[in-house]
Amino acid sequence: MDETFFEVKAESGQSSLWRDRPPLLGHLDLELTERCNNNCIHCSINLPDDSVIARGRELHTEEVKKVLAEAAGLGCLSVRFTGGEPLLREDFEDLYLFARRLGLRVFLFTNATLITPHLVELFLRIPPLKKMEISVYGMKRSSYEAVTRNPGSYEAAREGIRLLLEKKIPFVVKGALLPPNKHEIDEFESWALTIPWMDIPPGYSLFFDLRCRRDSEEKNRLIRRLRPSPEEGISFIARHPEQYLRSIQAFCGRSLGPHGEKLFSCGAGHAACVDAYGRCQSCMGLRSPAFTYDIRTGLLRNALVEFFPRMGEMKATHPDYLVRCARCFLRGLCEQCPAKSWAEHGTLDTPVDYLCEVAHAQARYLGLLRKSESAWRVTDWRDRTRGFASETEA
Numbered sequence: 001m002d003e004t005f006f007e008v009k010a011e012s013g014q015s016s017l018w019r020d021r022p023p024l025l026g027h028l029d030l031e032l033t034e035r036c037n038n039n040c041i042h043c044s045i046n047l048p049d050d051s052v053i054a055r056g057r058e059l060h061t062e063e064v065k066k067v068l069a070e071a072a073g074l075g076c077l078s079v080r081f082t083g084g085e086p087l088l089r090e091d092f093e094d095l096y097l098f099a100r101r102l103g104l105r106v107f108l109f110t111n112a113t114l115i116t117p118h119l120v121e122l123f124l125r126i127p128p129l130k131k132m133e134i135s136v137y138g139m140k141r142s143s144y145e146a147v148t149r150n151p152g153s154y155e156a157a158r159e160g161i162r163l164l165l166e167k168k169i170p171f172v173v174k175g176a177l178l179p180p181n182k183h184e185i186d187e188f189e190s191w192a193l194t195i196p197w198m199d200i201p202p203g204y205s206l207f208f209d210l211r212c213r214r215d216s217e218e219k220n221r222l223i224r225r226l227r228p229s230p231e232e233g234i235s236f237i238a239r240h241p242e243q244y245l246r247s248i249q250a251f252c253g254r255s256l257g258p259h260g261e262k263l264f265s266c267g268a269g270h271a272a273c274v275d276a277y278g279r280c281q282s283c284m285g286l287r288s289p290a291f292t293y294d295i296r297t298g299l300l301r302n303a304l305v306e307f308f309p310r311m312g313e314m315k316a317t318h319p320d321y322l323v324r325c326a327r328c329f330l331r332g333l334c335e336q337c338p339a340k341s342w343a344e345h346g347t348l349d350t351p352v353d354y355l356c357e358v359a360h361a362q363a364r365y366l367g368l369l370r371k372s373e374s375a376w377r378v379t380d381w382r383d384r385t386r387g388f389a390s391e392t393e394a
Contacts, residue, residue, distance in 0.1 A: 023075020024304055029273035029284055030067065032092070033058055033084040038111055038148040040137065042176055042226050044209040044285075044343070049088055058276045061091045063296065065098050067274055070300045072102040078130065080107035082284070084276070087114035093122060105129040113153050115160030123169045131197055132171035134161065138181040139188055146180035170197045176205040177236060178226055206233055207335065207358055210343040212287045227354065230361035238365060248366065255332025256368075256385045261315040261322065263349055266337055272304060282308055285339030288348065316349035325351055329381035330368075334359035 035054050036046040047054045059067070068079065079099055086092060087110055099106050106128040136157070138144030144154040164171050173192050177185070192202045208227055210220045228236065238244045259265040264282070273281045279292035280303040286292075291311065293303040316322060325336055335355045338348040345352075363369040368384055378384070 023077070024301065025071055025074040025076045025272055026078075027271060028067075028071045028076050028079045029082060029271070030064070030079055031082050031084065031273070031275045031284065032064070032086040032089045032095070033276050035088050036083060036085040036111075037088060037113060038085070038150045038153055040148050040176075042147070042178060042205065042208045042223055044212050044223070046084060049085070054276070059274075059278050059296075061094060063278065064091075064095055067278075067295060067300060068095070068099050068102060068104065071272070072104060074301060074304070076104065078105040078107065080109065082107075082109040085111055085114065087119070093119070096122070096128075097126065100126055100128075108132045109135075110160075111135050111148075111153070111157060112160035112164070113150075113156035115163055117163060120163045120167045120169060123164075124167050127169075132164070132169070134171055134173050136173045136175055136188065136202075137178070139184045139191065143181040143184060147176070147178055165195070168196075171195070172198055172202070174203045174205070176208075177228065204236075206236065207355070209285065209340065212285050212339070212343045214287075214343065214346060230354075230358045233358060234361045234365050237362075245366075248362075256329050257331060257381070258327050258329050259331050261326050263314040263316045263338060264311050265331065272300060272308075274300075280307075282311060283339055285337075286342060288338075288342045291338075291348075314348075318347065318349040318351070320351050321349040324356070324374075324376045325349075327376040328359075329378060329385065330359045330363050330375045333362050 033054070034045055034047045035049045035051055036043070037049045038046070039048070040046065071079065081092075081096070081099075086108065089095065096106060107130045108128060110132060112134045134157075136144075137147035138154070141154040144157070145151060148154075161171075173195060175181070175185075175188055181188070189201060192198050206228065208223050210223055227233075266283070271282070273284045274295060275281060275284070275287075275292075278294060278296040279287075280295050280300060281287070281292045293307045295303065316326060325334075328334065335358070336352055340352050340355060341348050341350050344350070344354075360369060360375060363375060364371065369375060369378070375381075
């Protein structure tokens with residue numbers, strides 16, 4: 001069947017399409033499944049690929065299409081298909097074509113093990129219009145499969161990547177810093193530079209999240225053991241000091257300062273994420289049932305207009321949060337958020353000590369904090385950050 005697609009590029013602020021009414025939704029994250037053919041040691045979401053229970057709960061083909069169609073009607077311009085491993089869905093091609101017919105640009109997050117010549121021909125004929133993102137877990141079979149715990153996954157991923165390169169389908173790669181592969185970082189980065197579309201160094205998962213469904217304390221214990229110490233983590237992300245300082249100083253100049261009692265300071269509610277079971281969330285990490293909206297019984301529009309805005313008004317109540325997080329000026333350096341608290345503690349505002357320690361280690365490296373100083377006790381943070389921004393401008 002011959003498919004024809006048309007695309008006209010225009011700046012959203014200039015195009016007459018949005019001049020009178022800005023889009024209600026610019027981008028949609030759509031988790032097609034939590035199932036994965038790999039069983040990665042650090043993963044915060046994956047379920048077995050043969051899980052009958054998970055598969056039976058997933059949105060059916062027509063339900064996914066309904067979500068995509070409504071998103072497009074709300075002004076959505078792009079969708080990210082993620083998982084789990086989204087290519088496990090037998091209806092992936094159907095969903096992909098449906099999204100492209102709607103005019104949506106498609107991001108695909110994948111481990112590349114299920115890339116086939118047929119899919120590559122599909123992507124060549126009908127481009128996603130966005131680079132795929134492929135997770136790579138090692139440069140050798142031994143390291144790769146020590147992470148994935150899936151025999152044969154190394155060769156399958158390499159073959160998938162080869163097929164994409166052969167047909168010049170754009171993609172980028174990212175890594176995960178883990179004990180089995182951390183000695184291969186230089187080799188990984190040298191190889192990544194050979195990929196034509198890698199215009200920046202690869203990103204990494206590093207300070208790993210716990211299970212966002214809070215479904216396995218055994219897996220959480222393993223994830224905690226895999227996390228680097230704060231000092232080890234900062235040493236890694238600052239291994240290219242000049243490049244790191246340029247990027248982090250520019251970022252900090254815009255984002256440091258206490259955010260007070262406000263619980264959601266991340267822009268939650270201005271985007272939409274739909275999980276594999278039809279629950280709409282403000283971000284993929286926040287799986288607390290009280291903060292997800294069932295679009296099987298409601299509309300995506302209702303989630304954006306009625307449900308999520310109430311979240312922006314919420315305030316923290318946990319005493320430690322109010323004493324520490326609400327007064328801490330390291331907001332831009334700390335990953336503390338309701339989603340992280342939920343995964344770690346089952347609450348929305350309990351401080352995550354590990355993230356606090358990472359933020360403090362980074363601030364000390366940058367000279368924003370003195371040794372043993374707690375950021376929430378600093379009263380001259382404006383002077384410290386003002387000087388920091390001045391150094392960046394210089």
